[in-house]
Amino acid sequence: MIDLLIELGDNGPMQQRVYEGIYAALRDGRLKPGQRLPASRVWALELGVARNTIREATTALIAEGWLEARAGSGLFVRPQPALHSKVEAALTSARAASGQLSLSAWAGQLPQALPELPSSSLVVDFRPGVVSSDAERLFRYRRPAQSRDAVTAALCQYGDPAGELPLRQRIAAYLRQSRSVRCGPDDIVVTSGMHQSMDLLCRLLLEPGRSLAVEDPGYPVIGHAAKLAGAALCHIGVDDNGLKVDEVPSRIAGVYCTPNHQFPLGVALSGSRRRELLDRAAREDFFVIEDDYDCEFYHGAAPSRCLQAEDAAQRVIYVGSVSKILAPALRIGYIVAPPWLRDSLHRAKWVVDRQTSSYAQNALLAIMSSGDFATHLHRMRFEYGKRRTALLDGIGTRLRQYVVALASTCGMHVAARITNGCDARTLCRLAEAEGVGIYEGNQFSSTGSASDILVFAFGRTGAAEIERGLELIEKAWASRRTADALRGP
Incomplete structure (x- = not known):
């Protein structure tokens, strides 16, 4: 059911004015195919008219093929392909025209693209900025x-x-x-x-x-x-x-x-x-x-x-x-x-x-x-500590010929410096091909100062997932068919 503003004219019998108001909504696309109309009792109260007036107007529109009554369900708008294609074309044209209006200088300073949302296609995602779902029970x-x-x-x-x-x-x-x-x-x-x-x-x-x-x-x-x-x-x-x-x-x-x-x-x-x-x-x-x-x-x-x-x-x-x-x-x-x-x-x-x-x-x-706040904080400090240890150990054993982890004492991510001249973007692309998300340091730099940095976060990644993710990265980076790509430009 929808709320719909029907404009009633000032001249003519009320039944005719109601009919013309609904007809106008059908013609200009405010009423779309498949939409259910309000019950006659409700609509009569909203418009301040008799219920029979609504019934007589909609009966005429049913006869003309604009509306259809479905037993036990109510009154619906019938599809009118030719009409609605014209309505959509008019709306598209209006949007195109409005796109020519100029925006403010403030709008010109907005970022050209928004950050990508996490991909559901990844097997393991070391994306920074996400956290464990353990806090859900606190809110529930x-x-x-x-x-x-x-x-x-x-x-x-x-x-x-x-x-x-x-x-x-x-x-x-x-x-x-x-x-x-x-x-x-x-x-x-x-x-x-x-x-x-x-x-x-x-x-x-x-x-x-x-x-x-x-x-x-x-x-x-x-x-x-x-x-x-x-x-x-x-x-x-x-x-x-x-x-x-x-x-x-x-x-x-x-x-x-x-x-x-x-x-x-x-x-x-x-x-x-x-x-x-x-x-x-x-x-x-x-x-x-x-x-x-x-x-x-x-x-x-x-x-x-x-x-x-x-x-x-x-x-x-x-x-x-x-x-x-x-x-x-x-x-x-x-x-x-x-x-x-x-x-x-x-x-x-x-x-x-x-x-x-x-x-x-x-x-x-x-x-x-x-x-609960303090309890959760202490529990997650312990949990993130385990994940961090698993990540550092894995980087040190599986990826040591490519990167070295940077020292840090806080947080939910580890930054690693590329040590063998490999290209960061290529390393990320190869990992993604195996279903693992890791992230270039340069996406956080405006000067290119982090071109040799990779970011591994563990906020939403448990110890077992970390091990699996590093195993897949090792496989991707060590493959003979990618050896040339790893050398970078």
């Missing part, structure tokens, strides 16, 4: 953290643009305890994920004529958000000690970095560079966006405390999300805003989307309040 069985009446009220009205206070209190307590972040609930703004966090910050802090320094290789979304704000990008190299702070130019507006677990190389910013970055930010008056990427899942010793905890000048803006801990689809992130940014950030969040979903916020609050 956990009751709301608030009473049913409170949840109903939250769903029926708008909330605080910064996020629900009980959730901000939980997030602040978690960040203070786990990452030494200096914050209270008033410093937290709950966002709809990392993408929105960066969009908000770039809109507030960047504009044409300003520049943002970003890691290269690094997280591509950051560059897109900065460009959409009209800013220029400065791509800064990364080595074994993290971001090369001495390469950050003067007169910069800000720096984005992942100091404790750089993406995708996995290195940590050294102590001397951390101090240099903070000193320069204070002295040269630029901001630092600290993305504490994947530090919840550390392997061995805990990572250094966050950069924000060492920032006396309040130049660091700390960002994070629960996408990797729980689920990307939950779409909840957070910004820890310094005092000078807080009020503007609240107002910007209100304008952009009013608030992050109260339903999603309450689901996260329930998980954090119950203790």
Whole structure:
């Protein structure tokens, strides 16, 4: 059944006006073949006419071959091939004409292509950015953290643009305890994920004529958000000690970095560079966006405390999300805003989307309040540790003549450097031919600085799958018929 607006003319008997209204909807394609019409009783109430009037008008259309009555099912539109082909042609022509309209300069800065979704044809996919499905049971069985009446009220009205206070209190307590972040609930703004966090910050802090320094290789979304704000990008190299702070130019507006677990190389910013970055930010008056990427899942010793905890000048803006801990689809992130940014950030969040979903916020609050969040985090830290060990062992035994894994202490992926001059794109293509997805480091670089890097993630890949995937990669790379291809250009 469909809802359909029928326009009734002002002249003539009501039956004729209803007939002409339905006929017009059939002619212009609003009513399509096979669609079921509303029941005469319902339609009569909606149009404010007698039920018999609807029946008389539709009876005439049945007689003319426009409609058909199906016993026990109702009234349906009959196929009219010639008519509907003309309607589709008219719509296509209208779309083509509308395509000639010009878009804004903002639209011109959008990425030319969106990332590809995971392929269902792969036997094993080492794709970064996906996580284990273990968190599903938390959402399935956990009751709301608030009473049913409170949840109903939250769903029926708008909330605080910064996020629900009980959730901000939980997030602040978690960040203070786990990452030494200096914050209270008033410093937290709950966002709809990392993408929105960066969009908000770039809109507030960047504009044409300003520049943002970003890691290269690094997280591509950051560059897109900065460009959409009209800013220029400065791509800064990364080595074994993290971001090369001495390469950050003067007169910069800000720096984005992942100091404790750089993406995708996995290195940590050294102590001397951390101090240099903070000193320069204070002295040269630029901001630092600290993305504490994947530090919840550390392997061995805990990572250094966050950069924000060492920032006396309040130049660091700390960002994070629960996408990797729980689920990307939950779409909840957070910004820890310094005092000078807080009020503007609240107002910007209100304008952009009013608030992050109260339903999603309450689901996260329930998980954090119950203790399930901490339990899940510890369990997954252990599970990801097993997967990481399996991956490192497999790379070291099966793929050692091609790549060497880079050292890292956190996260859900391993970066590996190609050691024998093979071409990264060819290696990925050969692996894909055997049903295994691995990923070039250069897809995360704008300068080609990661041409010898491959990325293996294990968020959604268990130990047995890892072993199977590496076995297939070894088979693909070792095949005599691919030996020439592996040598690269």
